[in-house]
Structure formats: structure tokens, C-alpha cells
Amino acid sequence: MGFNVSRRHFLGAGTGLAAAAVLTACGSGTPGEPAPEETTGTGGETSGGESAAAAVTIQFWHRTFTPVENEWYANIVKQFNESQSEVKVVGTEVPADAWDQKMKSAQAAGKAPDVYTHPGAIQDGVNAGQLRELNDIVPQEALDEIIDAALPVSAVGDKYYAYPLLLEPQTVLFWNKTMLEAAGLDPEVGPETWDELLEMCAAIKPTLGEGQYCIQPAADAPTFAWSTVGQQYNFAGHTALTDDWTAPNVENPEYAALIEGYKALWDNDYMPKQALAAYVAGNDYGEEKVAFKVSGSWMMSEIGSDFPDLLGRTGVGRFPTAAGSDRTTTTLGNFKWVVDAKTANAEAAGKFLAWSIAGDPANLVPFFVNTQFTKVSVRQSVQDAVADDAAAADAPWSDIVTNEIAPDAISEPMYPWDVSLAVGTAMEAGMKGAQPIDVALKTAADTIAQVIERDGLAEKAPN
Structure with missing residues (x-):
């Protein structure tokens, strides 16, 4: 279960109600509020048994x-x-x-x-x-x-x-083996490329019932912003800035091709028009509303705790790559x-x-x-x-996550969030047809250029 990765030049989340805080007698239950005085016992000790003066x-x-x-x-x-x-x-x-x-x-x-x-x-x-x-x-x-x-x-x-x-890898593909088998597909093998993903969705779609879809990927600008950095690197061989951080690097055929993949999922109704669950959550997959779910590796933990009957019927693999690319599709x-x-x-x-x-x-x-x-x-x-x-x-998925997906993953970007959000906004706009893809990328590039100037990024570029 080793995980040995060379240091790279390139460099979320929880839901639900808060459980009871873990508090001692000396603690405050309100974040941001100071702890009250410690309660002491008859021997001058705190409720935990240590000297009140020493702790x-x-x-x-x-x-x-x-x-x-x-x-x-x-x-x-x-x-x-x-x-x-x-x-x-x-x-x-x-x-x-x-x-x-x-x-x-x-x-x-x-x-x-x-x-x-x-x-x-x-x-x-x-x-x-x-x-x-x-x-x-x-x-x-x-x-x-x-x-x-x-x-x-x-x-x-x-x-x-x-x-x-x-x-933890932020982009992992999960699939329901039973739903793939019902479509005449090999349940043990996920798609390796975007072309294969689209072909599999075409086969799966006729077998689905009302409210079911082939896949639930990221679907909104903020989620695209952080979850697709590895995919951007997979398609383009770089992320949103030039290496010296002096200019945006998104107006190119590779970034356009990535958005076109998502637009194909959208236009063919392979994905829902309204997200069935948050990207970080797995209830849409657990309720078998989707055959494929894109999320971080953490989702398997939710399946294990909330939908244990699906553990043995869940396939786990690398997110599909661009045609001809063997680069990673995920960030850590x-x-x-x-x-x-x-x-x-x-x-x-x-x-x-x-x-x-x-x-x-x-x-x-x-x-x-x-x-x-x-x-x-x-x-x-x-x-x-x-x-x-x-x-x-x-x-068995542990070996896949640790030794097949994580080792070549890139680290999260060190540039400001506004840069990532500009890309995410372009991806959502291009996917949904709100803007032509080239226009959406031009808008992103203009926004990124403003961030570069505003934050003096050329002086902060990593070595």
C-alpha cells in the first residue's frame, strides 16, 4: 500500500448537522468564545485530574x-x-x-x-x-x-x-456494476477515455427508469473550479496560467475539448439538468439514481456507512482521459x-x-x-x-485509490481561487450553452488577466 510520489511543481468538505462538540469542563461550546474558568476538585485539581495551575x-x-x-x-x-x-x-x-x-x-x-x-x-x-x-x-x-x-x-x-x-484524490469515477451489466456492458471495467464514457452512456440510457441518469459529474462553476484541475492538466498538459504566471493559458483547443466533453453529457441528457446531490456527497449514487458518479475518493466511505449493500457492486477507477493522453485526471x-x-x-x-x-x-x-x-x-x-x-x-478499492489513482495526481494549484473560479465559470457556461465555448474561454482569460495584474502574480510564481 505504498505511496511514493516525487514532489511536483504544481500544486474539500463535509455536510450535515454538527454533532455534539467534544468539550471538557473547562471548554467553551461556542466557536470564537473563550473557555470559562476550570472547575476544580477538593484537592485543587481540575475535573481531568491534573493541577489547575499546570494545565x-x-x-x-x-x-x-x-x-x-x-x-x-x-x-x-x-x-x-x-x-x-x-x-x-x-x-x-x-x-x-x-x-x-x-x-x-x-x-x-x-x-x-x-x-x-x-x-x-x-x-x-x-x-x-x-x-x-x-x-x-x-x-x-x-x-x-x-x-x-x-x-x-x-x-x-x-x-x-x-x-x-x-x-485524497478529488476526482474518482464510481460505477454501479448492476446497472452496467443491465446495459450489456462489462461491469468490472470502467471507461478509460471520454469517448468510451460517451459510448457507455449511450448504451446505458435506454435501460434507465424515470429519474435515473448515466452520470452525475460536477455541474456548477465553483465545483468545476476545484474538481477539474487534474482534468485540465490531463487535456492540456498545464493548468490555467503560464508557468511564469504572467498570462492566462486557457484559450486553446485543449481547454475547449474538455468543455465539449461536458457539453456532450449535457446535450444528450446523460447527466441531470439539476444536480441530484452535491459533488462531495454520494446519496444520488447510493439511491441508484446514476450509473456513474464522479466524486472524491472519500465517497466510498459514505457508501460503506450509508449504503453498505452497494460496496460489493461498486466499481472504482480513474476518471476518463482525453484521447491519447496518459496524464493524471485528478488533483490531490x-x-x-x-x-x-x-x-x-x-x-x-x-x-x-x-x-x-x-x-x-x-x-x-x-x-x-x-x-x-x-x-x-x-x-x-x-x-x-x-x-x-x-x-x-x-x-480492494484501497489499492486502486492509493497505487493507481493517487501516485501521479497533481497537487492543488497555488494560484488564487479567482483564477480557478474563472475557469469553472467558463466550463459551466460552455457546457450549458450559455456562451459559445470560445467566448466563455475568452471571458475566463480576461478575468484571469485582471487577477494576475491585481495580485501581482508574476512576482509570486513558484520556482
């Missing part, structure tokens, strides 16, 4: 993820608190749809949590002075364990600002832990981070096993421990 309390926020992930977060906080008496961690789960607002409000008020989860690139956070360097609060041997594939989202130069919990998403630059308890925050996700691999094995082997650790020692778990033999 340093730090706040840790994470988004609402899947139930098994939320349970792991609760347990890792509990286990850390029970393992020592110097630091008390108060864990708070924040609904994903409220995260941005709560975090911005807390940062503006100077009440950001000491440690929190962070997706995507770190460059903007580093430039804004929001993230604290980890080199002096996390052991160097722990930082050295981070594999090359995760370095672009962990460090700027030789300074580390984040410690990743996981990497990630979730990292970071320390707030303004924390007054940096050393305590570093101890928690180092113990929980940079320490004993046994702390992390339950996370990767209980999420159905759909994510990749950034530490080889953890990968090996996960592969040795008895349940790994019952998760």
Missing part, C-alpha cells in the same frame, strides 16, 4: 466531516488529554457550511482557535500572517516524515506551516492541521499536533480504516500500519 488550555476546531471522522476527532482529543497533564485540549466541531463565517469572525476578533483544520493551499494564509511556523514546536523528525507529495501543501521553502492528516485534496499565528500557547499547540497526527501511527490507523481506506496518509509509517490492518483485505 494549559488550547482550543481545537475541526469541521463537521462524516460520522466516523467526527468520532475519531473526538477520540483523539480525549486520548491526548488522558495521556498527559500539561495541556488540556477543548475540541469543537463546526458545521461545514458555517466554517468560513465563524473562522473569519474569530480571526477578526482575535479569538481564533489555537489549532484548526485547513484545506487547500497554504500560501494565502502564510502571506496574510495567519499561520504559525511549525519548525520550532514540532520535532524535526516528525516533519521529515511528510512525503514529497504533501510538501507543497505543508511548507513554503524550508518552513513548515501545516501538518497534513491526509491526501488534503486536510491539514495548522497553528494560529496569534496563539499565546504555541508550544502546547505543537505538543498536541505532534502527539496526535505526527506521533504514534497507532493513533491514526482507526481514522484510515474507519473511513474505508479511501484516504492516503502523508507518513509512510502510517501507510504501512494501515495496510497491515486485517480489514484492508476487504477493501
Whole structure:
């Protein structure tokens, strides 16, 4: 189950109601609010048993993820608190749809949590002075364990600002073997190219009932923006900017061909006109409304927990490629832990981070096993421990995700979100026919040129 990838030049998400936050007697249940005074026992000890004077309390926020992930977060906080008496961690789960607002409000008020989860690139956070360097609060041997594939989202130069919990391919093709078989197709083999995908959809469409479709891919501008970066690279051999970040690089036949593929899905009613579920969710697939579903590798975890009868009937493979291309079709998403630059308890925050996700691999094995082997650790020692778990033999998709899809994936782009969104907007407009594809790409290029000038991107291009 190894995952060894060379460092590349190129560099989401949870739904549902928040579960109860993991709180100790000293903690606040409201994100952004300070913890109340600790309650002490008759011997001058806190409710956790440690000396009230000695314990340093730090706040840790994470988004609402899947139930098994939320349970792991609760347990890792509990286990850390029970393992020592110097630091008390108060864990708070924040609904994903409220995260941005709560975090911005807390940062503006100077009440950001000491440690929190962070997706995507770190460059903007580093430039804004929001993230604290980890080199002096996390052991160097722990930082050295981070594999090359995760370095672009962990460090700027030789300074580390984040410690990743996981990497996960953002674009994976899932298919219902029963629905493919009903269409006379080989249920064990997914499409390798876009042409094959369209041919298979043509065969599947006549077999579908009302409300069923061949495929549910990304369908809106923001989702296209982040989920298709690997596809852009697959078609064009580059992403949305020139290598020196001086100009947009989207007005070309390759980008047009990518949009034409989605337009074919749209025009032939192979995909629904109204998305049946969010890209990050799997309920449309679980309810067998689609034969193919495009999502991140994390979706298999949802299928395992909510639709277990489909596990054995689900095919997993690489998203189709452009004709004649053998380049990757996916980017590596990630979730990292970071320390707030303004924390007054940096050393305590570093101890928690180092113990929980940079320490004993046994702390992390339950996370990767209980999420159905759909994510990749950034530490080889953890990968090996996960592969040795008895349940790994019952998760054949793990080898596909880890060794066939993830190894050549590119990292998420380091350029600003507005660049990606311009491409996503062009893809939606071209797919739906709101604009001719060439016009949509011209609009994207003009928008990207404005971002380049506004943000001085030519001076920020990676080496």
C-alpha cells in the first residue's frame, strides 16, 4: 500500500448537522468564545485530574466531516488529554457550511482557535500572517516524515506551516456494476477515455427508469473550479496560467475539448439538468439514481456507512482521459492541521499536533480504516500500519485509490481561487450553452488577466 510520489511543481468538505462538540469542563461550546474558568476538585485539581495551575488550555476546531471522522476527532482529543497533564485540549466541531463565517469572525476578533483544520493551499494564509511556523514546536523528525507529495501543501521553502492528516484524490469515477451489466456492458471495467464514457452512456440510457441518469459529474462553476484541475492538466498538459504566471493559458483547443466533453453529457441528457446531490456527497449514487458518479475518493466511505449493500457492486477507477493522453485526471485534496499565528500557547499547540497526527501511527490507523481506506496518509509509517490492518483485505478499492489513482495526481494549484473560479465559470457556461465555448474561454482569460495584474502574480510564481 505504498505511496511514493516525487514532489511536483504544481500544486474539500463535509455536510450535515454538527454533532455534539467534544468539550471538557473547562471548554467553551461556542466557536470564537473563550473557555470559562476550570472547575476544580477538593484537592485543587481540575475535573481531568491534573493541577489547575499546570494545565494549559488550547482550543481545537475541526469541521463537521462524516460520522466516523467526527468520532475519531473526538477520540483523539480525549486520548491526548488522558495521556498527559500539561495541556488540556477543548475540541469543537463546526458545521461545514458555517466554517468560513465563524473562522473569519474569530480571526477578526482575535479569538481564533489555537489549532484548526485547513484545506487547500497554504500560501494565502502564510502571506496574510495567519499561520504559525511549525519548525520550532514540532520535532524535526516528525516533519521529515511528510512525503514529497504533501510538501507543497505543508511548507513554503524550508518552513513548515501545516501538518497534513491526509491526501485524497478529488476526482474518482464510481460505477454501479448492476446497472452496467443491465446495459450489456462489462461491469468490472470502467471507461478509460471520454469517448468510451460517451459510448457507455449511450448504451446505458435506454435501460434507465424515470429519474435515473448515466452520470452525475460536477455541474456548477465553483465545483468545476476545484474538481477539474487534474482534468485540465490531463487535456492540456498545464493548468490555467503560464508557468511564469504572467498570462492566462486557457484559450486553446485543449481547454475547449474538455468543455465539449461536458457539453456532450449535457446535450444528450446523460447527466441531470439539476444536480441530484452535491459533488462531495454520494446519496444520488447510493439511491441508484446514476450509473456513474464522479466524486472524491472519500465517497466510498459514505457508501460503506450509508449504503453498505452497494460496496460489493461498486466499481472504482480513474476518471476518463482525453484521447491519447496518459496524464493524471485528478488533483490531490488534503486536510491539514495548522497553528494560529496569534496563539499565546504555541508550544502546547505543537505538543498536541505532534502527539496526535505526527506521533504514534497507532493513533491514526482507526481514522484510515474507519473511513474505508479511501484516504492516503502523508507518513509512510502510517501507510504501512494501515495496510497491515486485517480489514484492508476487504477493501480492494484501497489499492486502486492509493497505487493507481493517487501516485501521479497533481497537487492543488497555488494560484488564487479567482483564477480557478474563472475557469469553472467558463466550463459551466460552455457546457450549458450559455456562451459559445470560445467566448466563455475568452471571458475566463480576461478575468484571469485582471487577477494576475491585481495580485501581482508574476512576482509570486513558484520556482
